[in-house]
Amino acid sequence: MEDDREKIFAAIRRGLRKDQHSDTERDGRSPLNTPLFADFQMRFEKFSDELVKLGGEAYVFSDYQGISDFLLEHITDDAGVFLYDEIREKYDRALSELKSTRAYKLSTDFENGYDKRDVAAFGSAILPCAACIAETGTIVLRNNMRLPAALATRLFVITEPARLIASLDELFTEKFRDAGGSNLFLVTGPSRTADIEKELVTGVHGPKEVYVIFHKE
């Protein structure tokens, strides 16, 4: 089907002849009223505060047993766990008990593609992340499977302290712009809506629970 590109561009050119601006000089300052958070502890406190306000939770564990106990405590159903392969490789010691007691699948089990109903059946998904943002309590995902994080009832992210960045100013930079892949997803707390009389309800389509674990060695 022939589109209207030329017609639209001609109309734009006609209009813009009357009103041309020069390029805008960006002001690179941060708009935050408080200074940026210097060390991990300060950033974590801010991140955790923001996430808790939204209904999520954030923890720091320095041992694998702590992570293992946490996961066993929070994954109590038999709906199955989706485990991102990168997580399995890094945190195998923390996952051994979970794997022996809960049904799970690895991302590598879906090497040849999958039916979305298979992924929708998982109750929990455990994923790595590209970054976390202290300013807003946000998780930044750039994985090669989009749906587990969108369909699971509980979302767990396990990551290292170095991935916790201070603010959105650090996210929207060349580093993340040029990281490759077809998508960058920002997740800020559980899925939510206030469409019925402005009453906040979590878990409308995406995860109802969101947990972020920092493994501090």
Add this chain to the structure above:
Amino acid sequence: MTEIEARHFKELYKKQIVNDQLRANLSKATLQAVDSRGESFKEVDFEFLRKQAKMIREESVSHLNQLLSQFEDHARENGCKIFYAETPEKARAYVLDVAMKNNVNLIVKSKSMVTEEIELVPFLSGKGIETVETDLGEYIVQLAKEKPSHITTPAIHKSRTEIAQLFHDKIGTEMNNDPKFLTAEARRVLREKFLSANMGISGANFLIAETGDAVIVENEGNARLSTSSTDIHVVVTGIEKVIPKFSDLRIFMRLLARSSTGQKLTSYVSVLRGPRREEEKDGPREVHIVLVDNGRSSLLGTEHQEVLNCIRCGACLNVCPVYRNIGGHAYGSVYPGPIGSLVTPMYFGEKNAPDLPFASSLCGNCTEVCPVGIEIHHQLLSLRNEIVAAKKSRIERFLFKNYRKTMLRPGRYRMMGRFARMFSKSALVRRMMKQWTDYRDLPEFPSQSFREMYKSGKLN
């Protein structure tokens, strides 16, 4: 020109303004949104963000041809198919064509004002393709066979009891008006739709020229599912949504959610760069981006160009005393409130919405909260001026011409004053001015002018 309901604003608002339930719902919802907005801006410098956002949007619109072209090149490199549509008909035909070629029978759609503008859902449904709105508010209004009444909270006009009754009647849920229960029911029904659908449609809040990305912000997760759970994803958006740089998102992300819902950031932001890559195991195999003009380019170079800077946050609706009393449906347009009163006549023609620019108290609240610094109330005034000038009412022109002459000539002014004092008490004159006096006072003129009183010494 397709006729739209906005043409009948005067009848529509009279129906809505007497609906006490509607006014109560609106008042509660909008005041809560205003409070949350105020709270959310405490942590950031609003004026700094607004200034930056305004500059970036002005740059975007005034370089629209270059930026669109740049966006198009990068989006194609990313594997997207780009289609420009001058009219709603053309955009609808393209989306239908994509659906037909891929034997699509079920489409999941996330919230998009442009798809409302071009009436895409009724069109596709009319062609036998089930098209389901998946944003909870949009789903509610779709079930009710209504139109959204707010840009970001489409079912703001409906109470929980009305929604419970609607769900009971349409999807067979038990009568329970708890929002948690109703939301869970919607999740259950819509989850099945996501798993069965073979095409997804979304809008885009921003298009990034330097990367070819489409950026979508939302809270529910339905846009993520609409854009990722099917083999085909179609983005339908306006040509003005393009911004120059990825780094500009640091400004807009901080402004949009705060202005819209009082959040620091929405629950989800998807930055989408074309179809799935070889190493990716899900995501769409085809991504189409439909760029709709529908009157936007005609605003370039006019004094209304700044209206194209709008980022559709809905903040102006929440603070508008007129919107708060009559609600979105009274405007008879997919774009209600102050910004709707501007955009509707501009996109759909002044003849389709001759009264909307007058649906404002010109209090300026809208301008004060606009995150991209659009002078909304000045724009409304300017549009009023154009509409009045185009009407060329002989009586009005005669009266204003004489008013001007009277104010310029003292003798004539004194004479007219005497006439006014003589006839203002007349019952006949008052009857003739009924249309004016029905809504406003016409005070009685004093028997003498100030000058006469002064001369006679009455003021001493």
